[in-house]
Amino acid sequence: MTSENRTSHLTGVRGAELAWSESGHGPTAIWAHGLTSSGGGQEAAGIFDWSPLTARHRLVRYDARGHGGSSGAPEPEHYTWPNLSLDLLELLDEIAGDEQVDGLGSSMGTATLLYAVTTKPERFRRLVLTTPPTMGAERAVHVRGYLEDAALIEGSGLAAYKEAFAAEPPPHVHTGLTQNPPAVEVTETLLPSILRGASRSDLPADSALTTVDLPVLILAWSGDAGHPLSTARHLADVIPGARLQIADTPMQLRTWPDLATEFLG
Incomplete structure (x- = not known):
């Protein structure tokens, strides 16, 4: 990961304190991470490296409610994807004013961005949606797995969950990661509610996705049942003008920062 200076903050949003950092200068781009991670967790694991964006953007990485340094309550409904999108939109109101921003997301973060853009489309300029999660059937x-x-x-504690999580084979594109699996950055107290919130969530309906009227780049990897190519291809079909790029190898995955930087301009 490229060295960069980050300034850390806490901002009150809808009854929670959200932790976030900023680095770089220019138009705001915000990164929304995946389930059980944090704003910097997936980068620390070596999955992504968004630091090249900071040459052209003010890059905001935030911890979703209940994740990382952000607070949360043991209430599953707080962690559904539509509710997380409301957190994101209010955070942007607080830290970016009326600026139109670029959004990047992974899995839960991709879902959060899709709900945010279908709720308040004028807030966003471009989207980079990585590793879309399962949807529909x-x-x-x-x-069932979340529950x-x-x-x-x-029943058995967070250590048992981490052990089961670590036993799952990673997709081939993760070969050679710094940390595999990535760290679980949620407390034992909150994680059951966060998982139940995820179990109550699905991506927006096609009727909402077809209204997305801005440039969208979808970055997906193969060999991962939790982030199937079928979802990525469906989003590329339904979202007007969306571009899809698939990584089958670790080398292809490492091109994503450059692809995102070029796309966002």
Whole structure:
């Protein structure tokens, strides 16, 4: 990861304190991370490196409610994707004023951005949506998994969840990561509620996605049942003008920062 200076902040949003950092200068771009991670967690694990964006953008990385340094309550409904999108929109009101921003997301963060852009489209200029999660009928298996994991944590503790998480084989594109699997950056107290919130969530309906009227780049990787190519291809079909790029190898995954930087301009 490229060295960069980051300034850290806490901002009150809808009854929670959201932790976020900023680095670089220029138009604002905001990064929304995946489930159980944090604003810098996936980069620390070596999955992504968004630091090249800071040459052209003010890059904001924030911790979603209940993740990393952000506070939260043990209320599953607080962690549904539509509710997380309201957190994002209010955070942007607080830290970016009426500026139109670029958004980058991963999995839960991609879902958060999609709900945010379909709620308040004028807020965003361009979107980079990485590793879209399951949706529709494919999501049922993962809903059961979230509920089973929540029960596992409540019955056997966070260590048992981390052990089960670490036993799952990573996709081929993750070969050679600094940290595999990435760290779980959620407390034992909150994680069951966060997982139950995810179990109550799905991506926006196609009727909403077809209204997205801005440039969208979708970055997906192969070999990951939790982030299937079927979702990425569906989003590329439904969102007008969306571009899709697929990574099958670690080398292709490492091109994503440059692809995103070029796309956002």
